[in-house]
Amino acid sequence: MINNMKNLFKFLKKSISTKKENSFFKVETFQAFNFLSTMDLEQQIVANNISSVNGWCSVCNKMTAMIFSHSLHHAIKNGMFINWREDAICQECHFNARTRATVDLVDRLILTGIKSAYATEAVTPLYFALKEKIPALIGSEYLGEDKIGGHLYPYQEKRVSHEDITKLSFSDNSLGLILSFDVLEHVNDYKLALTEIYRTLKQGGHTLLSTPINPRLKSTVTRAYIDNTEGQVKHLLEPAYHHNFIGNEGILCFHDFGADLVDLLYAIGFSGVDIFIAQSATRHYYGDFIIFLYATK
Structure with a gap:
């Protein structure tokens, strides 16, 4: 002992070696990661x-x-x-390690002078940390099916913009940067969500995404889905819930993502996808599941 x-x-x-350490391992395919x-x-x-x-x-x-x-x-x-x-x-x-790594990577990747940036969160500590680095950043939360995209609604003594990532209110080719961290796994139709991100990005724009990805899993596993005829959630596996900043209850995880998520981004039309795995002995990024996808339109 x-x-x-x-x-x-x-x-x-x-x-x-603190700041000088290279805390991210960049690959083009998960197979190259060792x-x-x-x-x-x-x-x-x-x-x-x-x-x-x-x-x-x-x-x-x-x-x-x-x-x-x-x-x-x-x-x-x-x-x-x-x-x-x-x-x-x-x-x-x-x-935690994931959110610290998010700030770390944004600091390294995102250049100054971005004029149009959107994040799929607006009330979290992570959002406010990113806002300090990207002043143009605007954020939103998903506040319910009855809300209108792009409109403000009262929440915790504030007024917060509502967006549904599967039907964003932004115009085509209007955003230079879209940030979305640990949201996709909670979206029933994540393919539509990624298509919306592509639609609203400017040509040459970027999206930085994180979601729990198992690099050893070849194909994404669907844990649950919404039956459109009944409007109810159908579970295929034991329900899994993650912490939710908006409410007291956990938020349902619909998918366990695999390596095919990168292939999907290319199929949607993105011209390039860089994979960043955060690992650092000095910043305490452990394991090989702190994964970010940086896609270019």
């Missing part, structure tokens, strides 16, 4: 039941303490799937 802890701290001390720089550190965290480590936070822009949640340790103890995406939570800004 003591030797393992010494090895861990030696590994961290040797690895830390980068596992954080594996040794992950195994030591699991073996030694480590509760926190120091690391570089791209949101706070400094070294902070990263906390590993009770859920992660429960998963370790019971041999369950370890969700590194939603853990390693910064003690100061409370962003």
Whole structure:
């Protein structure tokens, strides 16, 4: 135990280079991905039941303490799937690995001077962090079937724009950048959603997407769907719910995405799709499921 802890701290001390570190592995296909720089550190965290480590936070822009949640340790103890995406939570800004990596990648990819940018969220801490980097960014939330796209509605003492990603209110070729993070898995017709993103982007515009993707899964699995004749949700697998900032209840996951999501983007018409996998020993991006797709129209 003591030797393992010494090895861990030696590994961290040797690895830390904060801002200069290349925290993203870029590939054109998932088959080309074999980068596992954080594996040794992950195994030591699991073996030694480590509760926190120091690391570089791209949101706070400094070294902070990263906390590993009770859920992660429960998963370790019971041999369950370890969700590194939603853990390693910064003690100061409370962003997890996925959202910290999102800010990190946007900071590296997005140039200044963007005049038209849209995000599929508007009330989350992530949105406000991105808004600081992209002043032109506007956001929305899905507020219900009875709402009109592009209209403002009261929510938590604010007025929030409503959009349905499968029928956006924006004109054709009107946006230079679209950001959507962990939304697609909650959309019944995700293919229509991606088509809408393509329609509203300007030629040469970009979309940066994240969603839980299993790179070892060749084809996307549908967990549930909406029966249009009955207007009801039909479950094909055990229901899975994710945290929802808009309401107190979890939000249903319709799909488990596989590597074919990239093929779909090309089929819709995107001219290029870059795959970015976040892995970093100093920023505590662990596993190989923190995946971003950066598509160009």
